[in-house]
Amino acid sequence: MIKNIHGRTLELLGEAVVAGRYAIGASIPAEPILGEELGVSRTVVREAIKSLAAKGLIVTGPKVGTRVLPQDKWNWFDPDVITWQSRAGLTPEFLRDLQDLRRVVEPAAVRLAAERASPQDIEEIERAFAGMKEAVENGGDYVTFDLRFHTGLLSAARNRMLAQMSKALNALLRTSFEISTSKPDGPALSLPLHRAVLDAVIAHDPAKAERAVIRLIDGARQDIEDVLGSRRRLPRLSRPPPRLKAN
CATH class of the missing domain: 1.10.10.10 (Winged helix-like DNA-binding domain superfamily/Winged helix DNA-binding domain)
Structure with missing residues (x-):
């Protein structure tokens, strides 16, 4: 109590x-x-x-x-701080800082994942991708599976610091994924980009995996810029992730 x-x-x-x-x-x-x-x-x-x-x-x-x-001075890797900021209202500066961070961290992490991923790591990322695909095709919670996909990649890098960072990044990444989900056909269009990342990791091809995830991140950046330009309401983390409707 x-x-x-x-x-x-x-x-x-x-x-x-x-x-x-x-x-x-x-x-x-x-x-x-x-x-x-x-x-x-x-x-x-x-x-x-x-x-x-x-x-x-x-x-x-x-x-x-x-x-x-x-x-x-605030700890922007603290999930509480991120959640409070989301409730107060996300800002363009906050979202652009997030995209810059992703562009720095994720390509390097995915390179490591392509080199080090175990069969168990790949199986977990495959399950996350399957959940994303199911949500696109039949409706459901796309964002949660999208988070699992990216968390799985960071975990597959087999770096304890990156694994810890993924815990803090989850709250940050959810904002990006929800914005992409809010765009018409956003999840459907991003699905093959995620598949390309996963296939490169399965093939243990670091350079190809890095290029694929950069395309994915740059697409998310453009989604965010489009939403900011449209002045649509941004998501709030206090709410459950949105569910896609069945086609």
Whole structure:
């Protein structure tokens, strides 16, 4: 129960910071005031403040009090921070930073996957692809299987740091995948691009796998730019992934 109270308090304060309720450089109210506002004890507030500081959102000290740090200090690999940002509203800058990150990390990871993937790794990625294909053809949850596909590739790279990074990247990648899914025929058009990546990994061809995933990432970048240009509403991670309709 205590954990639930702490988690909810952390969520409320984190969303308030990310949404700009407390301006950059501004002081956050004292623990007794926050406790009264949120209906929790000072101890619960204190633990939530410690967690926000660990995520880089705030700084605390005897002389500075508790103040909100600039966004470039925030831990953008923390899934909570990503979720709070999504709820507050995704920005073009955030989405473009994500695409830059993918362009740097994924091609190198897929090269390693093509060199190191075990039969078990390939079987897991195949299952994820099959789930994507089923969703395109008969309706269903495409985004979750898309995430499994990319997580499987990072896992197949057999690098512990990349495996850890995949946990943080999931929340980031979901935003990209949901935007692609929101485009008419987006999943259907991306399916052969995913197949090309998988086939190159199965063939243990690093150069071909790298080229294939770059085409996939660049397509996602264009999808995002198209959606930003259309001013359509961006997805929010607080909601379940959208389900494709059966054709």
